[in-house]
Amino acid sequence: MELKNRAAAGDFTGRPDQLAPDASGIGPNQTIEPVARTPWLTQYLRIALRWKWVIASAIAIALVSSLIITLLMTPQYTAVSTIEIAREQDKIVKVEGVEQDSNSANLEFYQTQYGLLQASSLAQRVAIALRLVDNEQFFDQFGVVPEGANTVASNGVLGPKGRDKRILQAGEILLDNIDVSPVRGSSLVEIRFTSPDRKMAAQVANMWSKNFIESNLERRFEATSYARKFLEDRLASLQGRLEESERLLVGYAASQRIISVPVTGSSGTSSTERTILADDLSALNTELSIATADRIRAQSRINRATRSGGNSAEALGNSAITGLRQKRAEVAAEYAKLMSQFEAEYPPAKAVESQLRELDRSLLREERRVGETLQASYAQSVDREQALQSRVDALKNSFIDQRRRSIQYNIYQREVDTNRQLYEGLLQRYKEIGVAGGVGTNNVSVVDAAAVPEKPSSPRLALNLLLALLAGSIIGTACALGLEQIDEAISDPAQVASALNLPLLGTVPKTYDDDLRDALADRKSPMVEAYISVQTNLEFSTNHGMPRSFMVTSTRPAEGKSTTAYALAHSLARSKRKVVLIDGDMRSPSVHGLFGLKNAYGLSNYLAGNDEVATLPTPSTVAGLDIIVAGQTPPNAAELLTGDRLSILIQHLLKIYDHVVIDSPPVMGLADAPLIASKVEGAIYAIESHGIRSSLVKTALGRLRSANVRIFGAVLTKFDSKRAHYGYGYEYGYGYGGRDAADDT
Numbered sequence: 001m002e003l004k005n006r007a008a009a010g011d012f013t014g015r016p017d018q019l020a021p022d023a024s025g026i027g028p029n030q031t032i033e034p035v036a037r038t039p040w041l042t043q044y045l046r047i048a049l050r051w052k053w054v055i056a057s058a059i060a061i062a063l064v065s066s067l068i069i070t071l072l073m074t075p076q077y078t079a080v081s082t083i084e085i086a087r088e089q090d091k092i093v094k095v096e097g098v099e100q101d102s103n104s105a106n107l108e109f110y111q112t113q114y115g116l117l118q119a120s121s122l123a124q125r126v127a128i129a130l131r132l133v134d135n136e137q138f139f140d141q142f143g144v145v146p147e148g149a150n151t152v153a154s155n156g157v158l159g160p161k162g163r164d165k166r167i168l169q170a171g172e173i174l175l176d177n178i179d180v181s182p183v184r185g186s187s188l189v190e191i192r193f194t195s196p197d198r199k200m201a202a203q204v205a206n207m208w209s210k211n212f213i214e215s216n217l218e219r220r221f222e223a224t225s226y227a228r229k230f231l232e233d234r235l236a237s238l239q240g241r242l243e244e245s246e247r248l249l250v251g252y253a254a255s256q257r258i259i260s261v262p263v264t265g266s267s268g269t270s271s272t273e274r275t276i277l278a279d280d281l282s283a284l285n286t287e288l289s290i291a292t293a294d295r296i297r298a299q300s301r302i303n304r305a306t307r308s309g310g311n312s313a314e315a316l317g318n319s320a321i322t323g324l325r326q327k328r329a330e331v332a333a334e335y336a337k338l339m340s341q342f343e344a345e346y347p348p349a350k351a352v353e354s355q356l357r358e359l360d361r362s363l364l365r366e367e368r369r370v371g372e373t374l375q376a377s378y379a380q381s382v383d384r385e386q387a388l389q390s391r392v393d394a395l396k397n398s399f400i401d402q403r404r405r406s407i408q409y410n411i412y413q414r415e416v417d418t419n420r421q422l423y424e425g426l427l428q429r430y431k432e433i434g435v436a437g438g439v440g441t442n443n444v445s446v447v448d449a450a451a452v453p454e455k456p457s458s459p460r461l462a463l464n465l466l467l468a469l470l471a472g473s474i475i476g477t478a479c480a481l482g483l484e485q486i487d488e489a490i491s492d493p494a495q496v497a498s499a500l501n502l503p504l505l506g507t508v509p510k511t512y513d514d515d516l517r518d519a520l521a522d523r524k525s526p527m528v529e530a531y532i533s534v535q536t537n538l539e540f541s542t543n544h545g546m547p548r549s550f551m552v553t554s555t556r557p558a559e560g561k562s563t564t565a566y567a568l569a570h571s572l573a574r575s576k577r578k579v580v581l582i583d584g585d586m587r588s589p590s591v592h593g594l595f596g597l598k599n600a601y602g603l604s605n606y607l608a609g610n611d612e613v614a615t616l617p618t619p620s621t622v623a624g625l626d627i628i629v630a631g632q633t634p635p636n637a638a639e640l641l642t643g644d645r646l647s648i649l650i651q652h653l654l655k656i657y658d659h660v661v662i663d664s665p666p667v668m669g670l671a672d673a674p675l676i677a678s679k680v681e682g683a684i685y686a687i688e689s690h691g692i693r694s695s696l697v698k699t700a701l702g703r704l705r706s707a708n709v710r711i712f713g714a715v716l717t718k719f720d721s722k723r724a725h726y727g728y729g730y731e732y733g734y735g736y737g738g739r740d741a742a743d744d745t
Contacts, residue, residue, distance in 0.1 A: 047480055047481065047484050048480065050480075050484070050491070051479070051480035051484065054476060054479050054480050055473070055476030055477060055480055057476070058472045058475045058476030059469060059472035059476055060472070061472065062471050062475065063465060063468050063469060063472060065468065066464045066465055066467070066468030067461075067464075067468075069464075070461050070464045070465075073458075073459045075456035075458070075459070076194050076195065076196060076456055076457055076458040076459075077195060077196070077197070077198040077201045077453040077456050077457060078192050078193065078194045078201060078453060078457035078458075079192070079195075079198070079201035079202040079205040079206075079451065079453055080190050080191070080448075080450055081190070081191045081205040081206055081208065081209045081446065081448065081449060081450035082183075082188055082191070082446070083188070083189050083191065083209050083212070083444055083446050084187055084189075084444070085110065085113050085187050085189060085444050086444070086445075087106055087110075087187065087443075110182070110187075114189070116212070116215070116216075117208075117212055118175065118178070118180050120168075120172075120175060121215075122208070122211060122212060122215060123170075123172070123174040123178070124167050124168065124171040125211045125214075125215065126171075126174055126204060126208055126211050127167055127170035127171050127174060128167060129207055129211060130203060130204065130207055132170045132174075133163060138170070138173075138200070139169075141195065141196045141197060142173050142177070142195075142196075144169065144173060146166055146169065147162065147165035147166050147168075147169050174193075174204065174208075177193055177194045178191065178192070178193050178208065179191075179192040179193075179194075180192075188447060191205050191209055191450075192205065193205045193208065193450075194458070198453050198454075199452055201450070201452075202450045202452045205450035206450050209446050209449075209450075210446075212444065213442060213444045213445075216443075217442055231426060232430070234426055235427060235430060238422055238423040239423060241419050242419040242423050245412065245415045245416045246416050248415075249409070249415075252412055253409060284388060284391055284392050284395060285392055287388055288385070288388040288392050291381065291384045291385040291388050292385055294381045294384070295381035295385045297381075298374070298377045298378035298381045299378055299381075301374050301378075302374050302378055324362050324366060325363065327359060328356065328359040328360070328363065331352060331356050331359060334352055335349065335352040335353060335356060338352060490687060490689055490692065490694055490697070490716065491689060493716050495694070496687065499698075500697055500698060500714065502701065502711065502713060502714045503537075503712070503713035503714070504713060504714055504716065505533075505534045505537040505538060505541075505712065505714060505715050506530050506537060507530060507689075507715075507716045507719050508527060508530040508531065508534075508563075508564070508717045508718070509526045509527060509718075509719050509720070510717075510719060511525075511527050520566075520567055520570050527567070528567075528571075531571050532571055534564075534568065534571075534715055535568060535571045535572065535575075537713065538550075538713075541712040541713065542712075546572070546659065547659075547680075547682055547712065548654055548658065548659055548660065548681065549650050549654060549659070549662075549679075549680040549681050550659075550660075550661065550662070550680050550681055550683060550712065551661075551662035551663075551664040551673070551676050551684070552564045552565035552568070552663060552664060552683070552684045552715075553664040553666060553667055553673045553676075553677070553685060553686070553704075554666050554667070554687065555667055555668050555692055555697050556666050556696075557588070558688070559687065559688035559691070559692060559718075560686050560688060560715075560717030560718055561663065561664070561666070561686040562585070562590050562591065562594075562663050563717070564684065564686045564717065565591075565662070565663040566591065566594060566663070568661055568684070569581040569659075570625060572658070573622050573625035574622075577624060578624050578656070579624060579625050579626070579658065579659045579660075579661060580617055580625075580628060580656075580659075580660055580661070581628070581661050581662075581663065582603060582660065582661070582662045582663065583602065583627075583628065583663050584603065584662040584665065584672070584676050585663055585664065585665045585672075586603060586604045586630045586633060586634055586637040586640070586665075587633065587637055587665055587670070587672070589602075589629060589630030589631075590663070591627060591629060591663055592627070592629040592630070595620050595621065595627055597618055597627060597629055598629075599629045599630060599631065599632070600631070600632070601615065601616075601631055602628055602629035602631025602632075603630050603631050603649075604631035604632055604637070605631045605632065606631075606645065607634075607640035607643070607646060607649075608634065608640060613649065616649075617653075626657070638670070638671045638672055641671075641675035641676060646675075646676065647679045660680070662676055662680060667700040667703055667704060668696070668699070674703060674704060677704060677707065677709040677710075678709065682710030682711060682712045683710065683711050683712065684711075684712050684713065684714075684715060685701070685711055685713070685714045685715070687714050687716050689716050689717065689718055689720070690718070690719075690720065
């Protein structure tokens with residue numbers, strides 16, 4: 001029956017022909033069965049189920065982020081203009097079919113047209129036509145800082161360099177948002193422009209078609225007629241005459257040192273010129289008037305100060321003088337008050353009188369300083385007026401001399417103006433003929449003008465959510481795979497053999513019963529079945545069957561070692577065997593709490609030298625099971641375990657009982673477990689599933705193996721197939737036992 005239960009539990013790891021295990025827990029004929037390779041699809045499905053909340057969280061975050069970003073994105077509108085580009089053929093006479101179409105030529109022609117539609121020059125033409133250079137809102141819509149933003153002139157007009165840079169920048173923005181899509185199998189081309197402004201989108205798409213047609217016409221203009229040739233010759237002649245007259249004008253102005261600057265009229269064009277000498281004379285004359293006014297004002301202030309006897313406006317407005325006068329008035333009032341009560345020789349009155357004299361001297365000094373300041377200001381104004389007067393007189397003489405020398409300059413200037421007018425007039429006629437040439441030979445036409453779009457083309461909520469779902473799934477899967485790689489928790493019973501190189505004695509499911517004795521009393525409970533399976537596997541762990549003395553330990557507290565020790569002792573007692581359960585965890589005893597016993601006298605008392613062995617065992621409520629409690633907590637439990645008294649006690653108990661089961665302290669941080677293990681046949685290792693790190697378990701097992709301890713196998717406790725991963729702390733040291741005694745299950 002036990003073998004049947006064991007096979008049903010799936011954790012039958014021993015064989016009847018196994019010999020006693022060595023210190024590693026594996027006997028000479030005992031081997032760890034290789035773990036069957038899990039199909040990759042099943043393995044990844046298991047990982048997905050284990051980390052389902054991580055994957056679901058990544059997908060949820062991606063969907064919520066996509067939704068928020070989509071709602072916060074600025075709607076974009078796309079306007080579409082459709083044009084037709086007809087393929088023209090060279091025809092010698094007006095007869096159809098003189099020259100047949102060439103597919104390669106057609107392909108080259110249309111590819112050229114598509115390239116011209118996306119040329120930067122066309123984009124700049126559109127930018128100029130729509131006046132986007134001066135449209136700050138256009139740059140703001142696309143999140144671009146316009147070039148030359150800090151070089152705008154005072155009248156709000158950009159300079160030539162700044163304007164050229166902005167034209168290039170505006171053209172790049174248009175090219176980034178324009179899309180030229182040929183309609184397959186036809187000569188139609190769709191021009192799409194996307195913009196946050198729906199009206200601007202339609203304007204740019206239509207203006208793009210219009211300017212492409214215009215540029216196409218301009219490339220077709222052929223000015224090969226006689227009139228065009230004649231105008232070209234005349235323009236060259238007039239240009240030479242204009243350049244010669246300009247050279248004469250500049251040469252004469254340089255020799256006579258006549259420097260003129262153009263005067264801009266109200267229309268923004270240079271209508272007349274004015275010499276720099278005249279500008280200097282006008283500016284200095286203005287400065288002379290200002291200096292004269294300053295000198296008169298300074299002299300007026302001095303006169304007022306003289307007439308007022310120091311009470312000038314400057315003195316009255318001086319904060320220092322005002323403060324001194326106020327202080328003197330206060331001191332004078334105080335002196336008058338003293339004089340009304342005392343005579344002049346009264347010491348406090350004399351002190352106040354001295355203070356009045358000092359204040360009068362200070363007032364006099366400040367008024368004198370104000371007067372000196374006025375005098376200095378007046379002298380400075382006089383000097384500046386005289387210097388400006390001298391400079392104005394000198395400029396007047398120079399200006400009169402220049403007027404005499406500018407007669408010939410004006411003659412040259414009129415000749416230059418006449419030649420320029422003739423040249424510009426002829427150039428205008430030349431341009432008119434160039435524009436008129438080639439009209440009517442256009443092969444590009446607008447099929448559908450772009451309308452103002454009603455609905456935004458982006459963002460597309462459904463598409464963004466679909467992409468977010470895909471991205472979230474990929475990120476969640478990557479996170480799950482990463483967590484699976486770094487997770488060291490033992491979640492699968494097969495990992496005990498593969499990761500720890502340790503036989504698995506059994507897997508104990510997690511129970512939520514508050515009373516452990518009630519859970520073990522039910523023989524049909526999963527816990528009882530699990531420990532029966534553990535007992536069955538232990539029957540094959542040695543060459544004489546079930547070990548007579550063994551301990552149960554774990555890596556850290558709360559892994560179920562006390563539960564395992566009690567459950568195995570309980571299971572053995574049910575098998576009609578006499579069993580004694582010893583609470584070897586003297587630092588933090590818990591067995592007495594399971595049975596409601598007192599912990600006044602127990603193992604620690606015997607190890608300390610008390611030889612009353614007969615009084616140690618206490619009968620429990622389970623038939624055939626006696627309990628030896630831990631006893632009073634010793635100062636250092638390891639020192640008590642180093643002697644031979646524990647071995648003597650176990651040998652004595654084995655004469656009375658069939659089995660001695662010891663609930664040992666955890667391994668990490670304590671020397672108790674290896675000391676106890678050296679007194680018994682071997683150890684059973686309790687491992688908490690889903691909680692303890694495998695690296696920490698390996699370290700603890702290494703301590704036991706280094707002490708040459710036999711490990712019969714491991715019991716995987718608190719196993720819950722529905723749990724994916726939980727992390728627990730593993731700190732445990734010599735502070736263990738400082739808390740109240742409690743069950744570590």
